[in-house]
Amino acid sequence: MEEQIITGKLNPHIDPVLAVWEWQIPVYLFLGGLTAGLLILGAISVLRRESSPTVLKLQVAVPVILAVGMFALFLDLAYKVHVFRFYTAFEPTAPMSWGSWILLLVVPANLLLIAGTMHQAWPRAYDWVQGRNWGERLTAFAERRLRPVAWGGIVMGVALGIYTGILLSAYGARPFWNTSILGPIFLVSGLSSAAALTQWVSRSEREQARYTRLDVGLILVEVALLGLMLIGMVSGPLQQQRAADLVLGGELTVFFWVFVVMLGLLLPVFLEVIHLRGKHFPRFLAPAFILAGGLIFRFFIVEAGQLTTWIPY
Amino acid sequence: MAAKQKKRYVMVIDTLLCIGCGDCVVACKMENEVPDGLSRDWVVEEVQGEFPNLHVEYRSERCNHCSNPPCVYACPTGASFIDEDSNITLVDPELCTGCKSCVAACPYDARFIMPEGYVSKCTFCMHRVNDGEDPACVSVCPTHCMYFGDLNDPESEVSQLLKQRQHKTIAPETGTDPNIFYLT
Numbered sequence: 001m002e003e004q005i006i007t008g009k010l011n012p013h014i015d016p017v018l019a020v021w022e023w024q025i026p027v028y029l030f031l032g033g034l035t036a037g038l039l040i041l042g043a044i045s046v047l048r049r050e051s052s053p054t055v056l057k058l059q060v061a062v063p064v065i066l067a068v069g070m071f072a073l074f075l076d077l078a079y080k081v082h083v084f085r086f087y088t089a090f091e092p093t094a095p096m097s098w099g100s101w102i103l104l105l106v107v108p109a110n111l112l113l114i115a116g117t118m119h120q121a122w123p124r125a126y127d128w129v130q131g132r133n134w135g136e137r138l139t140a141f142a143e144r145r146l147r148p149v150a151w152g153g154i155v156m157g158v159a160l161g162i163y164t165g166i167l168l169s170a171y172g173a174r175p176f177w178n179t180s181i182l183g184p185i186f187l188v189s190g191l192s193s194a195a196a197l198t199q200w201v202s203r204s205e206r207e208q209a210r211y212t213r214l215d216v217g218l219i220l221v222e223v224a225l226l227g228l229m230l231i232g233m234v235s236g237p238l239q240q241q242r243a244a245d246l247v248l249g250g251e252l253t254v255f256f257w258v259f260v261v262m263l264g265l266l267l268p269v270f271l272e273v274i275h276l277r278g279k280h281f282p283r284f285l286a287p288a289f290i291l292a293g294g295l296i297f298r299f300f301i302v303e304a305g306q307l308t309t310w311i312p313y
Numbered sequence: 314m315a316a317k318q319k320k321r322y323v324m325v326i327d328t329l330l331c332i333g334c335g336d337c338v339v340a341c342k343m344e345n346e347v348p349d350g351l352s353r354d355w356v357v358e359e360v361q362g363e364f365p366n367l368h369v370e371y372r373s374e375r376c377n378h379c380s381n382p383p384c385v386y387a388c389p390t391g392a393s394f395i396d397e398d399s400n401i402t403l404v405d406p407e408l409c410t411g412c413k414s415c416v417a418a419c420p421y422d423a424r425f426i427m428p429e430g431y432v433s434k435c436t437f438c439m440h441r442v443n444d445g446e447d448p449a450c451v452s453v454c455p456t457h458c459m460y461f462g463d464l465n466d467p468e469s470e471v472s473q474l475l476k477q478r479q480h481k482t483i484a485p486e487t488g489t490d491p492n493i494f495y496l497t
Contacts, residue, residue: 007355010350173487310486
């Protein structure tokens with residue numbers, strides 16, 4: 001038997017369990033992943049010379065989505081007036097520092113992709129821009145270098161998508177987060193969210209089918225990665241076994257299996273498969289479940305990590 | 314002239330003498346003007362065994378000023394740093410954004426957020442140490458169970474105690490190389 005009594009320690013948001021990150025961080029991680037996914041899918045569309053105007057049109061939503069995500073991040077800061085300090089330093093050991101600079105570099109990568117594909121995605125805006133000296137020069141610059149621009153988009157998208165997972169996995173103090181597979185899971189989840197959004201807003205049945213098929217593959221990969229994560233944890237050291245217990249009978253079991261796995265992954269992939277087989281139902285259903293599932297997954301991960309620790313007090 | 318040797322300040326706490334009175338907690342709050350509801354140190358009472366064969370250990374705990382500090386590595390702005398003349402881990406409020414990355418990175422949950430928004434924690438009362446005094450918690454301990462000194466000085470009391478007595482650190486398996494030692 002062991003009993004521990006702690007005197008004098010009840011710091012808000014730290015004790016009895018860590019609760020320093022609330023809704024803002026999951027929202028930011030979700031929108032960061034969605035941004036990364038859209039950037040990557042847009043760039044791949046360019047490299048494959050596909051006629052996928054929707055994913056290229058959606059590139060203009062990227063700065064907005066990213067701005068909302070960064071605003072959520074800003075709201076999380078306890079010392080908001082010092083937000084500029086992220087950009088007066090680069091700390092190579094701190095994933096959050098890498099993330100700050102990656103977020104900054106994603107913007108020009110996205111703007112160049114928009115400029116290089118504007119003639120295809122937004123022809124009227126393209127005509128308007130051509131009347132402006134700066135616009136003509138920018139679009140001409142990006143169009144001439146469209147392949148390097150697309151590759152730049154892929155590099156920055158992958159960096160951002162993986163970073164959202166690495167940010168958490170680098171915290172050795174929190175056993176549920178401390179698995180490097182989180183990076184790939186977050187990247188695949190971001191791509192899946194982007195594919196879901198694309199099939200949702202697309203008006204072309206061919207394009208919808210293409211992104212639905214892609215999404216089915218991505219969700220299956222995500223399910224496999226989640227399975228590998230759990231296998232790694234239950235066969236890992238004691239602290240990770242205890243962390244895995246959270247979803248294997250512990251307090252987040254229902255949250256994980258019902259909301260993340262069943263409603264966020266398995267149900268939408270089932271809906272997508274029967275949609276591809278010609279059965280018709282409201283088209284927004286599967287993408288809505290996928291997007292909500294992606295957001296709920298981030299809420300789950302952020303909460304699970306904060307509940308796990310090396311020291312039980 | 315020989316180069317000045319870097320100090321390695323450590324705290325050594327004798328669990329056989331500690332009675333868990335909490336004077337260290339009160340002294341820290343007064344010395345460092347820690348706001349109400351927050352604390353830089355605390356006392357753990359750990360009871361093990363089955364009645365009547367019980368073993369009780371009292372430990373005064375705080376930031377471990379780790380030699381391999383995950384909080385410093387996780388800080389995106391350099392606000393968390395190790396003082397270059399010692400191993401004391403500090404926070405510069407001027408650089409802190411209140412992102413709480415260091416809080417999540419600390420396996421000891423030794424950091425907290427001040428009402429102003431920046432992160433704070435034990436400083437080993439560096440202002441007192443620079444004046445040649447012990448940290449406030451050490452100086453008030455009524456059972457004299459706490460010792461503070463330079464582990465790089467082989468003649469220091471802390472070096473001698475750690476040579477002579479069995480000791481442990483908290484959760485060394487986290488790989489943080491803590492600098493608070495408990496005599497057992």
